[in-house]
Amino acid sequence: MKSNRPLRILIVGRGGREHALAWRCRHEGHEVHVTPGNDGIALDASCHGVSERDHDGLVQLARRISADLVIVGPEQPLVEGVVDRLVHAGVRVFGPTAAAAELEGSKAAAKAFMARHGIPTARYQTVAHLADGLAAIRSFDAPPVVKASGLAGGKGVTVPESFEEAEQAVRACLGDGRRFGAAGSTVVLEQRLHGQEVSLFVLTDGTNAVTLLPAQDHKRVGDGDTGPNTGGMGAYCPAPVCSEAVYQRVMESVVEPTLAGLRGEGRPFVGVLFVGLMIDRAGAPSVIEYNCRFGDPEVQPLMYGLSDPIVPVMMAASADGLPGPSRLAGRPAATVVLASEGYPLESKTGRRITGVEACAALPDVQVFHAGTKRGPDGGWLTSGGRVLGVCARGASLPLAIRKAYEGCSRVEFAGRQMRSDIGVRALT
Template identity: 45%
Template sequence: MRVMVIGSGGREHALAWKIAQSPRLTKLYIAPGNAGTEAVGENVSLDITDHSAVIESCRRLSIDFVVVGPDAQVVAGLGDDLRAAGFTCFCPSKAAGQLEGSKSFTKALCDEMGIPTAAYGHFDNEADALAYLRQQGAPIVVKADGLAAGKGVTVAMTLEDAEAAIRDCFAGTFGASGAEVVIEEFMEGEEVSLFVLCDGRNTLLLASAQDHKRAFDGDTGPNTGGMGAYSPAPVLTEALTRQAMETIVNPTVEGLIRRGTPYQGVFYAGLMLTAQGPKLVEYNARFGDPECQVMMMRLRSDVLDLLHATATGNLAGKFAVWREEAALTVILATKGYPGDYAKGSEIKGAEGLDTGDVQVFHAGTKREGERLLAAGGRVLNVTALGATVAEAQKRAYECVDQIAWPQGFCRRDIGWRAVERGE
């Protein structure tokens, strides 16, 4: 099978790395890829926002199967355009992808199907949003309705912070994504991610993970696209997983079928484990980044086979086999991220660190001759396996400490919840 992975981040490197191990693969392309993906496949210089260019490249390269990684391409309908051109594609439809592209769409679906989630209000103007906020009080959560690269969410502990977040959205901080705002009740509990494949009707439970959104140690600083993650998340027990499937994921599958927009792809359900049970925080319509990295490290099964079965409606009877070990990833990011940051700094010591228990996935990297350069905000994902989360954490940071990159930074406490609990 000739496969093209769309994207250039750590998620796409992890997917490409795992796909490259499949006996069903004959040739792997990554578009546009990064300095790490060129070790497992062939990078294709391509503007992935240009759907016509993507389709033409797939024709030229005789691609059999396309795996779309990034959220923006899911929401923009790249999967629909590829399928219309005759290609088999792992990517939800644009209509189903609204689960991630529009928080108000998902909230309305929750109302329709009785899915437990936070109480909310949806607003298209600042005045009404501020009035609702003052009625509800703080703490409260303010979300840009559309995609904001993981940065459009403010958990506001004071009215002043919430008001500032609302004004930021309507002032254009998040572009068109903030033209509408969802304001949610603050839910008490621990947040966890659950990943499930769906071929339109059949589902396959994958794994759980927990990520760290805040930029700095102690869960402080601004929200980012994710500074690290670990899998599995022991706090999501088998009983809670069954409850989440029965009350959240399965009704979502049924609701989308009823609407005539069946979901084919991966559900990334962000859950809050409250005293009343799991509640939906939000859906993402693709693999998480950095959650994908830890899941691919743990997955024993042929991921290409599972993704292709999902895309072709043949998931029934499939199963996934996992390593018993925990996996943990630490994100090395350019200083300044998630705000302004400089590109082009040299990274030394990142090569040759990969072993059976450690894998360095690249994200924002490029090569200039023999030099490895930073070309983005999140740059490297140092990922390790261990018998426990604590052991995986130790291995990951030992590897991090061998990388010389003064212009970069990372959190030093990834996995702290699980480590404190001895998991």
């Protein structure tokens, strides 16, 4: 699958994920537009003023620039049906319809889907009333994981250490406070799993699976996986826990039945199916969750390390179909996230950043912008919780990780937060 003519690609979103996708598409020789993007993304693409939530505006923009392909980054517009709108308007899109994106939009629906199709996942119970929730907690042998069913921006899950903590989490969703609003009005309680997590990204036309290297991210803010959950403080690929044998089991017991199940239900999945897995000590996979889009920061090392072109795969998946299953090859790569002071609670922004260009000048190092903007003098300022992803690739993972940290040492801003142990699980 060679793409022999440069395409005009429109990417929807504004963070590190969209920068990595834009960089990749440009690197493959295409003309890249991003909306709304950010000042850092503007280094690699033309940015436009239409927001992710403005579906009419997105249709108009795709038509106005005659986009050959639209790639939707974030989950919210996908779950809200932006792909249905674009496809209806005759625009070619790499992304799932609202019906298929329900696998991410409703954790309760995803669990029921897995139960229907015999896909391995933790035992669970869905509750919608406080009293039922409190009673259900006691039916688990150990404190269950508590999940707001709907989209909660990565903040809706509690992995409690005690039954009391589990009760508090259920109260937060279903009690008077309704912390997550409608997204938490249904709650999934599930058995806690143990093992190592892996993210597998599957590009698909609904039938054929084209996989990227298995990746792993670091969600907690602090070294040694301590402190609150974040959008992700770093990621690397490949994840050694996903050996060839484990990969085969994942494809057979999870990916194939998931794609077949969705097809059988009349909602084939086109786009990236992101399967979040727990691999136990015996190498058996269980699904933690499905996402319906690329995950950040994992997408950064995946796009930067990739050695096969990805755009032809996305083009084929979104129209005529893929010729068959395959795997895209890539080099080991890692991203270390630089975050603002106070993140993930209350981020301090507007701080001057130095060294971005010096960092990017290192060979095999690339900087992806998540929350930056240009100041009045043209210099970089922080403008979000996660500020930059410093990504590096190499002949081996240890080399890539070392280079990423070398890059990080060149970038400074007041209050900078960075984990110093990205990738250690792969090195020991």
